[in-house]
Amino acid sequence: MIETPTKDPNATFIKTRRTQAPEYEIIKYISQFMPVSEAQAEAIVKNMKFRSFKKGTVLLKEGQVSKMCYFVLKGCIRQYFLVDGEEKTTNFFTEGQPVTATAYEGTFKQKPSKFYLACIEDTMVSLSSPEDELAFFEKFPNLKPARLLATEEELGKSQDSLSSYILGSPEEHYLNLLKTRPELLDRVPQYQLASYLGVTPESLSRIRKRIMIK
């Protein structure tokens, strides 16, 4: 049952206790791109698949073909490469983020993965195969424009990350994370964060000290 039903099917999605459940992270995400009524939100959530994974679960290994697209509802998924036996972290996906890493090359083009995906916390996701997505958008054709807008938004973010990585020093990347994703800095083990910033754990420790002094 919907707590605050609305008569206008195009009404913007309104927060209620129910809609603060992790499943509704996906509705919050879609709502950035188009209005979603409470009734439609409930229908969308009913038509999605959800799964929880324990901390440490490896969702995808190098060489495997990804069968699923993930969207993080709760927790954190780390993307990393194994280079000469060493884990090199290239991304962290947290609440409200689609795991864009696998979406195209893997799940759509069915190419073997070059990287690993692992849950670094107990994690809840919504997940879909290409067939699930096809069925979903046949059922909700009015959401198709949101899909394009979301992909464009993620492309914009990815290009921003690339530019700031090319432009900045590790210290600047750290400051940028402090500004844009402060919660990440407390959730992620320091050696993984250091790897993501492209420095040794010792250098990261020095960067932190310098910033605290400032």
Next chain:
Amino acid sequence: MIETPTKDPNATFIKTRRTQAPEYEIIKYISQFMPVSEAQAEAIVKNMKFRSFKKGTVLLKEGQVSKMCYFVLKGCIRQYFLVDGEEKTTNFFTEGQPVTATAYEGTFKQKPSKFYLACIEDTMVSLSSPEDELAFFEKFPNLKPARLLATEEELGKSQDSLSSYILGSPEEHYLNLLKTRPELLDRVPQYQLASYLGVTPESLSRIRKRIMIK
């Protein structure tokens, strides 16, 4: 007039002398995602806007709001940031590439640009405003799925670039460019290439020597 008309409107686009004109780069790009008949190719080309710019033309400056999306038909567009008076190159867009940098944040969201776009060769582009795009896809609704696929493809490439930037040393980036975009290395001034790889021109020179010895 079409040189080799086809009776099948869904036939895959076939190369002819006409279709090797720069304007047809955009058709080659779309053909990666869906079949385009010769007749449709001609209609698409007729409905697009093309423009040529002299080497050195600045298409977009920091602080300006981009009104256009560009697709490179011939030539090369460089993306760079001005950091403490110094140009830092973050991308090169050549034949067959959409200039993804402006597409979302700028042209769609109308945010002032953080970077510059300049032609480093005489350059020909197809260009479109958001209104042009709307009119175009109303005229060619069957191309809408190609638009989503293209955006997903560019997102995949952008994420690949980001991962390899985080993972690799400047020497590895150089080797990667040698493998994936060898023509770029001869076309681009060395100081811009060095900036793109995040090294000084002297370091780039040393990297090149080391690779030649190998």
